[in-house]
Amino acid sequence: xNAIEFIxxxxxxxxxxxxxxxxxxxxxxxxxxxxxxxxxxxxLGAVIAFITVYHGGGHLLGFLAAGAAGTLLSLVFAFVALGxxxxxVATGLAIGILGQGLSALFGKSYESLTVKxxxxxxxxxxxxxxxxxxxxxxxxVVWLSLGATLAIWATFTFTxxxxxxxxVGENPKAAHAIGYPVIAVRVAAIAFGGxxxxxxGAYAAAVYTPLWADGMIAGRGWIAIALVVFGxxxxxxxxxxxxxxxxxxxxxxxxxxxxLDLPSQLLSSLPYLVTIIVLxxxxxxxxxxxxxxxxxxxxxxxx
Amino acid sequence: MTGSALSIVPSxxxxxxxxxxxxxxxxxxxxxxxxxxxxxxxxxxGRSPSAVLHAMLLEPFxxxxxxxxxxxxTGPLLLIAQGLAIGFRARVFNIGAEGQFxxxxxxxxxxxxxxxxxxxxxIWPLMLLLGAIGGxxxxxxxxxxxxxxNANEILVSLMLSLVAVQLLYFLLLGPWKDPNGFNFPQSxxxxxxxxxxxxxPGTRVNVSLLLAVxxxxxxxxFMQKSFLGYTLQVGGMAPRAASYAGFNExxxxxxxxxxxxxxxxxxxxxxVAGPLGQLQRSIPTGYGYAAIIVAYLGGLHPLxxxxxxxxxxxxxxxxxxxxxxxxxxxxVVRVFQGILLLSYLIAVAFVRYxxxxxxxxxxxx
Numbered sequence: 001x002n003a004i005e006f007i008x009x010x011x012x013x014x015x016x017x018x019x020x021x022x023x024x025x026x027x028x029x030x031x032x033x034x035x036x037x038x039x040x041x042x043x044l045g046a047v048i049a050f051i052t053v054y055h056g057g058g059h060l061l062g063f064l065a066a067g068a069a070g071t072l073l074s075l076v077f078a079f080v081a082l083g084x085x086x087x088x089v090a091t092g093l094a095i096g097i098l099g100q101g102l103s104a105l106f107g108k109s110y111e112s113l114t115v116k117x118x119x120x121x122x123x124x125x126x127x128x129x130x131x132x133x134x135x136x137x138x139x140x141v142v143w144l145s146l147g148a149t150l151a152i153w154a155t156f157t158f159t160x161x162x163x164x165x166x167x168v169g170e171n172p173k174a175a176h177a178i179g180y181p182v183i184a185v186r187v188a189a190i191a192f193g194g195x196x197x198x199x200x201g202a203y204a205a206a207v208y209t210p211l212w213a214d215g216m217i218a219g220r221g222w223i224a225i226a227l228v229v230f231g232x233x234x235x236x237x238x239x240x241x242x243x244x245x246x247x248x249x250x251x252x253x254x255x256x257x258x259x260l261d262l263p264s265q266l267l268s269s270l271p272y273l274v275t276i277i278v279l280x281x282x283x284x285x286x287x288x289x290x291x292x293x294x295x296x297x298x299x300x301x302x303x
Numbered sequence: 304m305t306g307s308a309l310s311i312v313p314s315x316x317x318x319x320x321x322x323x324x325x326x327x328x329x330x331x332x333x334x335x336x337x338x339x340x341x342x343x344x345x346x347x348x349g350r351s352p353s354a355v356l357h358a359m360l361l362e363p364f365x366x367x368x369x370x371x372x373x374x375x376x377t378g379p380l381l382l383i384a385q386g387l388a389i390g391f392r393a394r395v396f397n398i399g400a401e402g403q404f405x406x407x408x409x410x411x412x413x414x415x416x417x418x419x420x421x422x423x424x425x426i427w428p429l430m431l432l433l434g435a436i437g438g439x440x441x442x443x444x445x446x447x448x449x450x451x452x453n454a455n456e457i458l459v460s461l462m463l464s465l466v467a468v469q470l471l472y473f474l475l476l477g478p479w480k481d482p483n484g485f486n487f488p489q490s491x492x493x494x495x496x497x498x499x500x501x502x503x504p505g506t507r508v509n510v511s512l513l514l515a516v517x518x519x520x521x522x523x524x525f526m527q528k529s530f531l532g533y534t535l536q537v538g539g540m541a542p543r544a545a546s547y548a549g550f551n552e553x554x555x556x557x558x559x560x561x562x563x564x565x566x567x568x569x570x571x572x573x574x575v576a577g578p579l580g581q582l583q584r585s586i587p588t589g590y591g592y593a594a595i596i597v598a599y600l601g602g603l604h605p606l607x608x609x610x611x612x613x614x615x616x617x618x619x620x621x622x623x624x625x626x627x628x629x630x631x632x633x634x635v636v637r638v639f640q641g642i643l644l645l646s647y648l649i650a651v652a653f654v655r656y657x658x659x660x661x662x663x664x665x666x667x668x
Contacts, residue, residue: 061604090644094596097641104634279454279455
């Protein structure tokens with residue numbers, strides 16, 4: 001298997017934690033709320049899923065528990081940021097610290113333990129193709145994540161729910177005036193984002209690298225937030241961005257396997273450096289951000 | 304509009320003017336709530352709350368030895384938080400102090416690593432200066448990205464912190480590894496002249512604590528008395544008004560990040576040239592993140608931050624104690640920090656708002 005085949009085959013799985021968390025955050029931001037606690041939400045989801053799977057609860061229960069934990073913690077965010085109109089940046093940071101702390105606390109006695117991942121399911125025929133065949137051999141969560149991406153895109157493009165969500169984010173006062181419950185919509189969006197971050201953490205810890213280590217999320221929650229900016233709040237572009245980061249994180253593995261003599265620390269920094277560079281390139285186009293950005297992002301709603 | 308289910312929930316009503324009483328009472332109330340929740344958490348994982356309370360909040364004050372450790376931890380938290388608060392007031396969210404702290408430690412270590420034989424009283428002051436410059440340089444990347452490329456400073460500064468840690472590992476496992484260090488990821492031990500002089504004999508408290516206090520004074524003068532500090536705050540509170548008044552946003556971003564990076568770098572330098580005495584893998588211990596909480600808990604006010612940094616230092620030392628004597632996992636400190644900031648953010652809402660309880664007499668609208 002050469003490097004390109006290796007990256008193509010593994011890209012989607014590596015992209016899944018980014019994708020799930022970023023799609024969740026996109027929904028939150030589209031509703032006008034900035035939740036910077038994704039890293040902590042993922043860390044909590046990760047440890048809950050790992051513990052559940054480790055004790056024989058199975059992956060389905062693991063994911064459900066992780067999603068519930070992420071939802072609960074994100075509701076704490078909603079309680080403080082919406083209920084008390086607190087600074088959303090500070091509230092998100094606090095949730096991030098709390099989530100990582102809880103993750104370390106719960107995971108303490110599971111350090112370095114492993115669980116079994118999930119089997120790969122291949123698409124008959126397509127998986128036999130040369131070079132790109134590996135793309136069609138993925139575990140069930142990857143397939144479901146692709147479905148979720150499509151569903152979220154369709155929700156924003158075709159449904160009333162998507163319209164209401166965007167209205168609440170663009171102009172909460174107007175949305176309120178025509179009778180939409182701004183706060184309730186925002187709470188629902190935050191809860192959805194929390195659930196997705198929980199799933200993302202669950203995939204990272206119980207499927208992608210099924211080994212528990214404190215701090216294993218390693219900045220992926222923050223990259224997911226950056227991905228929402230990269231993708232200019234559009235589902236399709238966020239999907240492409242997540243694939244890019246999946247590929248970047250595999251590139252360091254491929255480079256090491258290929259005998260490329262680079263310091264491993266440089267390769268570990270690669271996703272962060274790429275984030276910084278891409279963030280600079282995309283943000284420099286102010287028109288693009290203005291066009292797709294969310295007008296009321298981060299501002300508390302007051303009647 | 305209000306449904307019957309919602310009518311029992313009180314609503315927030317904006318006060319005519321900010322409440323000074325609420326401003327002063329918010330931090331202690333938040334602290335009390337956080338302590339209470341922390342004790343409940345300790346009980347939930349089967350630890351004795353009284354033992355935890357004793358270890359975390361009393362033991363740090365019971366002996367001079369442990370109180371001096373509190374003072375030692377106060378130094379870096381105070382320095383970093385003062386620098387960050389200036390930026391936060393201008394609404395420049397530098398959350399990458401951790402990386403600026405690491406770069407400060409790296410820059411300061413360059414002298415003893417490259418010139419281990421050098422002697423003279425100039426060495427440690429130069430190291431502190433180099434560290435501060437290193438922190439400011441690292442922060443200037445974020446400033447450039449924000450000002451020239453319009454990139455979000457929260458994300459860039461945080462990513463740079465993750466890169467800084469990798470840079471530290473690279474140095475410690477490669478070019479700066481102590482050749483006689485049994486392959487441990489650490490630099491050579493620094494020579495005596497590369498150490499910040501002790502302030503209180505018999506303890507590890509060194510002169511950098513004085514620097515932190517001086518920095519607090521400088522921050523107070525800058526923010527409360529100087530015109531530049533005033534324009535920074537106005538820029539944060541009312542950006543449009545400030546820009547009409549000829550206020551330059553780019554300058555505010557540069558200033559905020561350079562000050563924040565300078566202070567964090569200085570703290571990092573004082574850490575390697577103080578209690579550690581060498582560049583180690585364990586340098587990024589989360590001071591940069593804890594200082595964000597310190598800054599908010601101190602109300603972003605230079606004097607409040609002096610108090611809140613002491614509180615945070617007690618939490619750190621108390622957490623260490625509780626790990627030893629009450630068998631409490633050290634992760635509890637982070638949980639506590641998160642809860643503390645959340646409780647503060649709730650408490651501080653009452654500075655601008657008051658609760659209005661729904662009255663039965665009110666006719667439905």
